[in-house]
Amino acid sequence: MAAFTLAHLSDPHLAPLPRPRLAELAGKRALGYLNWTRNRYKYHRRDILDLLVSDLHTQMPDQIAVTGDLVNFALESEFPLAQAWLKTVGPPDKVTAIPGNHDAYVRSTRLRFAESFAAYFGGDAPQEGPATFPSLRRRGPLALISLSSAVPSGPFMATGRLGSAQLAALEQLLQSIAHEQLFRVLLVHHPLRSANRMKRLTDAKDLIALLARHGVELILHGHDHVHSTIWIDGPERKIPTVGVPSASSIAHGHYPAAAYNIFAISRAGNHWRCDMTVRSVNDALRVREIRQVRLL
Ligand SMILES: [Fe+2]
Ligand SMILES: [Fe+2]
Numbered sequence: 001m002a003a004f005t006l007a008h009l010s011d012p013h014l015a016p017l018p019r020p021r022l023a024e025l026a027g028k029r030a031l032g033y034l035n036w037t038r039n040r041y042k043y044h045r046r047d048i049l050d051l052l053v054s055d056l057h058t059q060m061p062d063q064i065a066v067t068g069d070l071v072n073f074a075l076e077s078e079f080p081l082a083q084a085w086l087k088t089v090g091p092p093d094k095v096t097a098i099p100g101n102h103d104a105y106v107r108s109t110r111l112r113f114a115e116s117f118a119a120y121f122g123g124d125a126p127q128e129g130p131a132t133f134p135s136l137r138r139r140g141p142l143a144l145i146s147l148s149s150a151v152p153s154g155p156f157m158a159t160g161r162l163g164s165a166q167l168a169a170l171e172q173l174l175q176s177i178a179h180e181q182l183f184r185v186l187l188v189h190h191p192l193r194s195a196n197r198m199k200r201l202t203d204a205k206d207l208i209a210l211l212a213r214h215g216v217e218l219i220l221h222g223h224d225h226v227h228s229t230i231w232i233d234g235p236e237r238k239i240p241t242v243g244v245p246s247a248s249s250i251a252h253g254h255y256p257a258a259a260y261n262i263f264a265i266s267r268a269g270n271h272w273r274c275d276m277t278v279r280s281v282n283d284a285l286r287v288r289e290i291r292q293v294r295l296l
Pocket of ligand 2: 069100101102158189222223224
């Protein structure tokens with residue numbers, strides 16, 4: 001049987017940024033906007049993002065995961081643009097998107113992501129009221145489990161938090177599917193380990209402890225805009241935890257150029273096999289395979 005393929009991209013930080021209204025530029029947004037107009041607009045480019053997504057489409061993945069930071073300052077005017085962009089990536093039954101800290105940049109618009117993208121993360125089971133996290137979507141052999149670590153934070157901060165209610169619900173969800181033969185993929189914007197206190201997932205320890213008890217097969221995240229693979233403890237084996245660069249970024253400083261990963265997942269005897277292919281934008285603005293790694 002052919003492998004099931006899951007593509008992972010993250011942190012599109014959609015450009016160009018719509019002009020903020022003056023009233024929107026208070027507090028944290030004022031600092032962020034200054035940083036954008038001085039630096040960030042040079043590094044996050046729409047043409048790079050479009051190049052990456054059109055290459056992704058040529059690979060025809062079965063599913064696509066987008067792990068947050070679709071927008072920059074959670075301005076009201078950014079969300080319709082992000083909705084239009086995500087539609088070009090694929091329809092909601094094929095694309096799963098979760099929020100990042102930039103999608104909940106300030107308190108006033110912290111719920112806009114959930115309102116705008118419920119169709120892209122809502123679980124399979126019909127539920128009353130708005131879609132919530134964690135959510136579960138079954139696609140082929142996959143159980144795609146979405147978390148939200150997106151919370152507003154103070155100036156110069158980019159921390160994330162899951163909260164005890166979401167963690168308890170995740171534990172219950174993992175227990176409820178434990179008897180099924182599923183390749184469980186956990187989607188979360190923040191990495192599980194971070195050297196930078198200002199950017200960390202504040203309750204990562206609790207999530208790591210929960211995963212040591214229940215396990216998943218693969219964890220995908222964004223946020224730090226670099227290639228990264230770390231392994232955390234599961235009940236029986238280590239769990240690969242993989243991050244990707246920003247999908248719109250040119251290489252700058254220690255940040256690599258935009259890239260995405262494709263995971264080919266299949267069943268081999270009584271265990272899972274998972275191969276990762278990394279495709280990245282090069283200096284000539286072409287997207288090329290740069291690496292293949294067997295994860296499981
Ligand atoms: Fe980001
Ligand atoms: Fe982020």
